[in-house]
Amino acid sequence: MTRRLTVSDLQSQKGSRKWLQLHVDTPAEASAAVACDINILSCEPDHNLELIRQAAPFAFLSVGMPHGAVASPDEAVRLGFAMLKRGADAVYCSHSPRFIEAMSAEGIPVTGHVGLVPNRATWTNFRAVGRTAEEAFKVLRAAKDLENAGAACIEVEVVPVRLADHVTRATPLITMGMGCGSVCDTQYLFSSDVLGTHTGHYPRHAMRYADFVTLEAELQEKRIAAFRAFGRDVAAGSYPEAKHQVDMDDAAYDRFLTLSQSL
Incomplete structure (x- = not known):
């Protein structure tokens, strides 16, 4: 790659290309990812953000806005611009659509989230979401709400494969699939799960390719x-x-x- 990926690039290839995506924690992981042609990354807005941007200068980088870090749409816009200035290409936001709509109106690409949303798991527990018709409809409605709010991308986490496929086909948003088969626009995992960096719980959809604990x-x-x-x-x-x-x-x-x- 000779230039940074954009929202337009991703949208123009929706339905014709499957992208690999990793959540990375360090510049070394970011560098290793792009060396393997994994050019969609996500990370936290911590001290590593600028270094991750330097390590992956052309990757599309979605950076998480900590849940509860903002209490109004205006604060979301201010923080969103700050994150773009630090190197983000999109701002991950699990707040309500009114926050996303405010950022989108200012041209800030936003990544929303449906299905199992860890920041809202008190309402669902940590489980697959959307197995009943009614719950599946709620997931689709949430996705359309994010679309109407102007989001650019949407993480689809731990929902039935047929539901993830329907959502992907029903929206122009780039669907980032984790734990819902291979039907979304990206195949998304956390580097910590891929590398086996911890001794805690590994979700069902995780796949360990290394044993970094050892x-x-x-x-x-x-x-x-x-x-x-x-x-x-x-x-x-x-x-x-x-x-x-x-x-x-x-x-x-x-x-x-x-x-x-x-x-």
């Missing part, structure tokens, strides 16, 4: 061993050696002593 444990053992050896060498007097330090010749030191007497 790798990190091995690295930690090596850190401890190196630090312990450093301490032993200092205690034994074998570090530092002459090659690790600098000195001054006798004439310079004598001159320094003379100068120091003026203090």
Whole structure:
């Protein structure tokens, strides 16, 4: 890629291309993703945002607006612009459509969310959403509400495959599918699940392709061993050696002593 992906690029290929998407936590993960032609990324708006942008300069980057970080549409617009300035291409927002409509009216691309929305899981619990006809209709209606509010993309999480397919075909929004088969416009996973970076719960739709928990444990053992050896060498007097330090010749030191007497 020679330029940054845009909303227009994604919309022009809706229905004809399946995009890979990852939520990344570090610049190293972002760099690895784009090296594998994974050019749709998401991340948090933390201290890594600018570094992730630098590591993936041409990727389409959807950055999460923390749920509850804004209390009015005006605050959402202000924070949305700030996130675009920091490098976001779209602002993920799980707030109500009125917040999304305010940002969209100002040209801020917004990613909405339907299905299992973790920030609203108190209403559904952490489970598949949309298995009944009535609940499936609520998901579709929520998607159309986001479309009418002017969203650009929509995360579709843990809904039945046929429902995800219907939503994808029923809206011009770019559907980012997680845990709902292969019918959405993007196939979306978290890098932490792909890399196996934690010992906690892995959702049903997760697929671990590496075991970073074990790798990190091995690295930690090596850190401890190196630090312990450093301490032993200092205690034994074998570090530092002459090659690790600098000195001054006798004439310079004598001159320094003379100068120091003026203090």
